[in-house]
Amino acid sequence: MFISSHSDNGPGDNVFVVSGSASRHLGDSLAKHLGANLAQTEIRRFPDGECYVRIASDLHDQDVILVQTTYPDPNIIELFALQEAVKEAKPKQVTTVVPYYGYARQDKIFKSGETIVARNLARHIELTTDQVILVDIHAPTIPSHFTKPCKAVSSMPQIGEYLKAFSPDAILAPDKGALERAGIVSKALGCQFDNLEKTRLDGETVVMKPKNMDVKGKFVVIVDDIIATGGTIIKATEQLKAQGARQVWAACAHGLYTGGALPKLTKAVDRVLSTDTLESETSVITVAPAVAKALKDWIL
Ligand code: R5P
Numbered sequence: 112m113f114i115s116s117h118s119d120n121g122p123g124d125n126v127f128v129v130s131g132s133a134s135r136h137l138g139d140s141l142a143k144h145l146g147a148n149l150a151q152t153e154i155r156r157f158p159d160g161e162c163y164v165r166i167a168s169d170l171h172d173q174d175v176i177l178v179q180t181t182y183p184d185p186n187i188i189e190l191f192a193l194q195e196a197v198k199e200a201k202p203k204q205v206t207t208v209v210p211y212y213g214y215a216r217q218d219k220i221f222k223s224g225e226t227i228v229a230r231n232l233a234r235h236i237e238l239t240t241d242q243v244i245l246v247d248i249h250a251p252t253i254p255s256h257f258t259k260p261c262k263a264v265s266s267m268p269q270i271g272e273y274l275k276a277f278s279p280d281a282i283l284a285p286d287k288g289a290l291e292r293a294g295i296v297s298k299a300l301g302c303q304f305d306n307l308e309k310t311r312l313d314g315e316t317v318v319m320k321p322k323n324m325d326v327k328g329k330f331v332v333i334v335d336d337i338i339a340t341g342g343t344i345i346k347a348t349e350q351l352k353a354q355g356a357r358q359v360w361a362a363c364a365h366g367l368y369t370g371g372a373l374p375k376l377t378k379a380v381d382r383v384l385s386t387d388t389l390e391s392e393t394s395v396i397t398v399a400p401a402v403a404k405a406l407k408d409w410i411l
Contacts, residue, residue: 123147125203126410127170131179131193133186137210137387138178140399145406147176152193160185164192170200174410177205177240180389181232182213182367194239206409207240208402210388211365215249230256244405246388246398247336247364262405266364266386266398267292270334271299273384273396279360280329283307283321283351285343289335296334296362307333307347319350327355338363338385341372345379360384366393 126147130138132154142149151167162185175197179190190207197205217228233256236243242260245253247267254261274296284293284306297304305321312318333347344361351359358381366385368376373393376383387394 123174123410125172126174126176127168127202129166129170129175129177129193129197131177131186131189133180133182133189133390134178134208134210134387136390136394137208137397137399137402140387140397141176141178141208141402144399144403145176145410150175154189154193156185162189162192164189164196166193166196166200170197170202173200173202175200175202175205176208176406176410178208178210180211180213181209181236182211182389184213187213187232191235191239194236198239204241204410205239206242206244206406207236208244208246209236210246210386210398210402211367212245212248212253215253218250218252227256229253233257233261242409244402246386246402249336260409264398264401264405265292265295266388266396266401267295267334268299269386269396269398269401270362270364270384271296274300274332274362277360278302278330279332279358281305281321281324281326281331283331283333283347285333285335285347287322292336293334296332307350319347320354325354326351328357330358330360331356332360332362335361335363337365337367338372338376338383339367339369341368341376341379344376344383348379362396364398365389366391 123146127150128142129150153165181187214228237259281303282293282297284290290306293304305324307319308322348359360382361380362384385393386396386398
């Protein structure tokens with residue numbers, strides 16, 4: 112059972128943050144950033160895996176910010192239960208923050224008979240909220256699935272701020288499509304950025320190299336939105352090391368680490384970093400400042 116603590120009232124006296132069990136760290140961090148109250152909740156699982164949620168704080172007429180990642184699937188039902196529990200309290204308004212939007216990669220129909228699950232999820236989430244905030248959404252189309260106001264925020268400035276203390280020489284995107292993200296991180300650092308390009312040399316050999324940069328002797332950070340199997344980062348790191356990179360780090364918004372990816376990644380890469388949209392041993396960067404900024408027009 113998890114019973115969250117309650118902060119002293121601050122400037123955001125009428126603002127309450129409700130954290131789901133998948134987003135406790137971010138919920139705490141957000142409450143601190145906003146000077147808001149952290150709602151007392153009781154969230155646990157029955158022996159059959161079903162969730163029990165209860166909100167002990169009085170949220171009547173309060174501005175409520177509900178934070179819950181929708182991955183893996185049990186956290187989706189927990190979000191719906193928390194949304195209903197919040198609604199029962201008759202708050203002034205509710206903002207739902209989904210730090211990692213599960214199913215964002217199911218945003219297109221490829222074969223007849225399929226459905227866009229990312230849109231289905233949006234339709235359910237917006238039933239019991241006034242507005243929504245998403246972080247580093249994989250598909251830019253996702254906010255359009257909401258009929259209620261939806262803001263998409265980026266954690267890349269926070270990743271850049273975190274890396275300042277380590278002074279990397281360059282930020283690399285794993286492909287051209289991710290170049291803009293690498294640019295945002297490098298802006299905070301004032302360093303070079305580039306994207307990796309794949310060149311097929313023969314039937315078996317594919318070389319991955321920065322498009323315009325020599326990495327020899329350099330400390331580089333590969334930045335991606337999601338690390339899932341780790342395959343992209345591991346392949347890129349092997350190639351960059353072979354090209355003489357002194358140190359290779361990987362940083363991402365969402366550290367999914369599917370199929371035991373983390374031990375393989377930590378063996379290949381000098382350091383792996385992620386944000387707290389998904390909580391793990393690598394999630395050392397909080398997206399709270401970016402979410403708090405997006406909330407400003409709506410609640411404070
Ligand atoms: C791709 O579009 C994403 O931005 C990531 O590059 C991808 O999800 C990483 O997957 P994996 O870690 O399995 O290589």
